[in-house]
Amino acid sequence: MACVKIATSVPDLPLSNLPRKAILAAATHRAPRAFMDRYGMRLGAARFVAGETLEHCLDVLAGLNADGLYANTTLLGEDVESRGEAEQVLAEFTTVLDRIAERKLRANLAVKLTHLGLLIDEELAYANVAALVDHAAERGNFVRIDMEHSGVVDVTLRIYRRLRTEGRDNVGCVLQSYLYRTPEDLESLLPLGPNLRLVKGAYLEPPGIAYPQKADVDDAYRRLLEQALTGGAYLAVATHDETLIEHTIRFTGVHGITRDRFEFQMLYGVRPQLQRDLAARGFKVLVATPYGPEWYPYLMRRLAERPANLLFLVRNLFAR
Numbered sequence: 001m002a003c004v005k006i007a008t009s010v011p012d013l014p015l016s017n018l019p020r021k022a023i024l025a026a027a028t029h030r031a032p033r034a035f036m037d038r039y040g041m042r043l044g045a046a047r048f049v050a051g052e053t054l055e056h057c058l059d060v061l062a063g064l065n066a067d068g069l070y071a072n073t074t075l076l077g078e079d080v081e082s083r084g085e086a087e088q089v090l091a092e093f094t095t096v097l098d099r100i101a102e103r104k105l106r107a108n109l110a111v112k113l114t115h116l117g118l119l120i121d122e123e124l125a126y127a128n129v130a131a132l133v134d135h136a137a138e139r140g141n142f143v144r145i146d147m148e149h150s151g152v153v154d155v156t157l158r159i160y161r162r163l164r165t166e167g168r169d170n171v172g173c174v175l176q177s178y179l180y181r182t183p184e185d186l187e188s189l190l191p192l193g194p195n196l197r198l199v200k201g202a203y204l205e206p207p208g209i210a211y212p213q214k215a216d217v218d219d220a221y222r223r224l225l226e227q228a229l230t231g232g233a234y235l236a237v238a239t240h241d242e243t244l245i246e247h248t249i250r251f252t253g254v255h256g257i258t259r260d261r262f263e264f265q266m267l268y269g270v271r272p273q274l275q276r277d278l279a280a281r282g283f284k285v286l287v288a289t290p291y292g293p294e295w296y297p298y299l300m301r302r303l304a305e306r307p308a309n310l311l312f313l314v315r316n317l318f319a320r
């Protein structure tokens with residue numbers, strides 16, 4: 001099957017998006033990357049990344065579990081360009097599932113299809129993710145397919161549908177509220193009884209396909225979460241936005257949607273007190289907790305979400 005083409009140009013975005021745009025654009029430049037590769041972990045990347053090794057990450061997952069939180073993990077990385085690399089990633093994820101089972105952690109796995117070979121061949125990515133989903137099923141575990149930039153949304157949803165229609169039910173995918181297309185994607189997935197994670201969206205997308213204004217992204221998120229919950233999906237409400245979290249709690253209460261139909265998800269290092277408060281209120285809260293040496297693009301997306309995080313890094317720089 002044909003390779004998937006990715007957009008590499010930076011599209012025009014309105015002024016209100018300038019800091020976000022600048023950070024995401026810098027993510028593709030060599031100089032900041034070289035600097036961050038060298039100093040980033042010490043400067044603060046460790047706030048968002050649970051170490052560079054699996055064993056370190058497993059200890060972090062155990063700590064989250066001890067605090068009453070669920071977790072998922074992933075080896076950071078994306079856009080692999082050779083079959084050999086994709087094979088290594090598959091082997092590492094297989095080990096992750098085994099180690100989670102051995103340590104009896106309440107944690108599942110998240111994967112990116114471009115990390116499993118999607119840019120080389122759709123069939124390769126499908127075979128790799130199917131093997132992981134089957135391996136997870138044997139261990140009573142679950143695999144979430146992350147959603148990447150808009151260039152791979154169609155193929156990601158195609159692979160997810162294929163896995164589900166072949167009878168695998170321990171697999172979920174992600175929808176992004178900033179994309180205009182998402183209400184239709186959601187409608188078409190609902191007959192599968194899907195397990196969905198709903199996010200606002202973390203990539204730089206042009207205004208022709210994604211809402212440029214945050215208020216519109218937030219409104220779309222609210223509509224989509226209502227559509228998913230009333231449409232019978234299991235929903236992971238993946239946001240740190242307290243207004244949307246409280247809306248979910250009210251909405252599910254009014255509509256008699258029980259707590260086994262949804263969960264909250266947040267990122268490791270972001271709003272940890274809110275994570276614990278929701279767990280203390282009896283809600284399921286999962287903390288997405290990645291690890292690995294390839295943390296640079298992930299960190300840049302976290303900085304772009306909240307440019308104030310840059311100050312945190314700069315403060316660490318001068319504190320030494």
Ligand SMILES: Cc1cc2nc3c(=O)[nH]c(=O)nc-3n(C[C@H](O)[C@H](O)[C@H](O)COP(=O)(O)OP(=O)(O)OC[C@H]3O[C@@H](n4cnc5c(N)ncnc54)[C@H](O)[C@@H]3O)c2cc1C
Pocket residue numbers: 145146147148174176197199200201202203238239240241242265266267270271287288301302303305306309
């Ligand atoms: C579990 C999980 C999985 C995700 N998976 C994907 C995915 O597969 N594909 C994808 O495109 N995106 C993914 N995202 C990222 C998502 O798209 C958003 O970019 C991110 O969640 C920030 O948006 P928000 O919903 O928290 O709302 P915002 O309105 O951006 O933030 C709400 C509040 O949360 C806090 N906050 C948010 N982000 C940060 C941060 N980085 N640092 C510090 N504080 C912050 C701030 O207090 C902010 O005011 C995921 C997010 C989560 C939580």
